[in-house]
Amino acid sequence: MALSDSKLRNIKAPYHGPIEIADRDGLSVRITKNAVIAFYYRFRWQAKQQRIKIGRYPDIKLSEARVTGLEYRQLLVDNLDPRCHGVNRGAARLLGDICNDFMKAYAHPQLSPTTVVLYESFISKYIMPNFNIDVERYRYTEWIKLLDGVRDDTTAANAGSILKRLKTVIRWSKVRGEIKSSACLDIPIKAIGAHQSRRERVLEWSEMAGLWRQVEASRATPKTKACVKLLILTGARNAEIRGAERCEFNLDKAIWILPKERSKTGKMIRRPLSNQSISIIESLDFIYGQDRHFLIEGLSQDKALSTHALNRYVQRLNEQLDYPHFVPHDFRRTISTRLSEQKIMPHVTEKMLGHELGGIMAIYNKHDWYDEQIIAYQLYWDLLKNHILQGS
Missing domain, CATH: 1.10.443.10 (Intergrase catalytic core)
Structure with missing residues (x-):
């Protein structure tokens, strides 16, 4: 049976009911003995049952949790792992938004036109298809998987260059206090590709x-x-x-x-x-x-x-x-x-x-x-x- 605000409001400590109560469309709540209520989204990914914590009630309303659950469901329809691709709720900082802010506030005013063109190409080709990545919640292994794909489609050196640009953009957001951390910043280039080799060609x-x-x-x-x-x-x-x-x-x-x-x-x-x-x-x-x-x-x-x-x-x-x-x-x-x-x-x-x-x-x-x-x-x-x- 679907949840309701009245049901949630009436849950009091000490709580002796079921630990988990399902709502609909994968949404459920888990309840502790002290009547702490948290919303979760349940789904299957690669044939395994998974769960994402959305937030606590009443900090997050039931209606808000349902909207978030539907957004996660759409990510599954798009063949994206909801654990790694954030939905735009509250303070979540999405990779695409960070890149757009980086270009507007930093790249265009301070970098050379040639460098701006390089970043625009980088964003168009590699960021827009991954716009909804929540840079704080995206796991280390998921960043690795993303960059492995770049390496396989292009070259190891290009994967290394893309990682460097990702780090530049994310670090810019971090020093501005917009995010606390990102697993991307911990990835060494050798884990996913190679440094650009320094050219030594001199023509005779x-x-x-x-x-x-x-x-x-x-x-x-x-x-x-x-x-x-x-x-x-x-x-x-x-x-x-x-x-x-x-x-x-x-x-x-x-x-x-x-x-x-x-x-x-x-x-x-x-x-x-x-x-x-x-x-x-x-x-x-x-x-x-x-x-x-x-x-x-x-x-x-x-x-x-x-x-x-x-x-x-x-x-x-x-x-x-x-x-x-x-x-x-x-x-x-x-x-x-x-x-x-x-x-x-x-x-x-x-x-x-x-x-x-x-x-x-x-x-x-x-x-x-x-x-x-x-x-x-x-x-x-x-x-x-x-x-x-x-x-x-």
Whole structure:
């Protein structure tokens, strides 16, 4: 027989009746000898009887407990374990809500646009399907199962990256006092995947020459070709070139000034332009006009070339060239290594890459060795051009 508020109110201590009384739809109450009444939801999961405590009466009303029971029942219909997927009741903090708050209050105001895009992709692909996870009640083994699925569907390194982002978001909520703890924070990366391996790929001069010739011979658009060439010649970050605005470049003074708003370090970066870099930009001006907003436009004039389009083109180059696999970021390591072989000093190559110097120098030395960078950039192109002409 279903429960009623009057029945529950009339339960007094000492209680000598049945320990458990069923209501409906899996809801029941358990009663102690001292007449402490607690609501429970009973269900079967993987052929085993399970029980979830909803809360004590009268802190939780019978009507509220029934609503919660129906929400748990819907989770079962969706093939989700109610013990691990929270329902939005009271103080429960759901993973999806935490991620949305994280993006609004922290990511958008403080992180770089590139990092924001990474988090948006992470939320879309991995959080939205698991929006209702109650981060405090989700068990350690359930987090492991979730991340094992990521690893099996992708790679161990990707599972490790997803865990790191989960921890970042959940830890942010914890330090704000919104949650007390989460088992996710206790999971080591080695339990579910692997750390991202640090790339060490440095292209040989012969590979750089072959790559340049392959770019020239390809049927890609001039702007896509120009993007790869400028990445090779400047050692700039992928997003710095792709998102560059035409107004950042002064060809008469042979300089590119990257504003602090687009810099990973949050500081303005001056980069000299080699003769070849200037020639590439002049070719883009001739084709697309000098008054365009972005240096390298995407499918429309109001958008920059997308990272997907660039990576897809570089992947085609990988397929056409019989070289060990390379990615655009490897061009940064290559220019630094090859110029170091030519006795260009490390503090110069670090500034070319847009890095902050380490230690005390980062605090007291704000010089960017611009004149030395001019020599280094031109030397790099001259050496690369010689290898291209020699057919090496």
